[in-house]
Amino acid sequence: MAIWCLGAAAGAAFIHTNNVLAQSLPLSQTAQFVRAEARHVGDALFTAPDYxxxxxxxxxxxxxxxHVTQAERDDVTKRFVALAQLSRRPDGRxxxxxxxxxxxxxxxNADLGLEQGYLVTFRSQGDRNFYVGQPVVTDNRYFDPAHxxxxxxxxxxxxxxxxxxxxTDVHFQP
Known part of the structure; x- marks a missing residue:
């Protein structure tokens, strides 16, 4: 089983639990704050669409x-992009x-060896929190099974x- 620690909400690290891969980073101040916020308000509110x-x-x-082939890379990207349709709340939204x-x-030359990028957009932090799920949200009733x-x-x-x-609350106009 793999666990992702995602974004500012969790320290931007990836941990593969069978020790094949361990790039565990200490939790950032933001990750600590977001996790404390999740514990304080509870998973139901933290992942609500209007949060x-x-x-x-x-x-x-x-x-x-x-060792990953181009076909495997393409499959990863195809499945990631499919999350736009597959990621749904229990009520189907x-x-x-x-x-x-x-x-x-x-x-x-500032890519740090990163090869593929994705930009996912949400209507609220609650939707993002539901999508991200573990390790911030651990109750599977409150996170996206597709992701x-x-x-x-x-x-x-x-x-x-x-x-x-x-x-995206700050916009700059030329």
Whole structure:
């Protein structure tokens, strides 16, 4: 079983529990705050669709293990993008607004070896919290089984996972 520690909400690390891969990072201050918030308000409120409404972007970047074939990489991306349709609450409501995906193409040499990126958009922090699930939300009644299954599927192919979440409450106009 693979456990993902995702985004600012959990320290941006990936841990594969059978010790094949362990890139455990100490919890950031933000991760500590978000986890404390989840414990304080409870999973039901923390993952409710109307919890902290507003657009949330969930950036995910992968570095694949060297032995992973292009076909396997393509399958990981196909399954990740499918989460836009598969991620649903128990009442059938969609959790994800959109998923965008693409390979790293920058020439700036600041990619840290990351190869594939995804941008997932949510309508609220509650939707993002429901989608992310473990390890922040541990009660399976309050997290997305499709995303949880994807994490278990993708884990063996990945060498590094970086996640960064942010609200889009600040806009700059030229």
């Amino acid at each position: 902290k409404p507003g657009i949330v972007r969930h950036m995910v970047m992968f570095r694949f293990k060297p 969609a959790v994800v607004t959109s998923v965008e995906a693409g390979p790293q193409i920058s020439g700036e 949880d299954a994807f994490k278990k599927f993708a884990g063996p192919y990945l060498e590094r996972v970086v996640v960064f979440d942010f609200p």
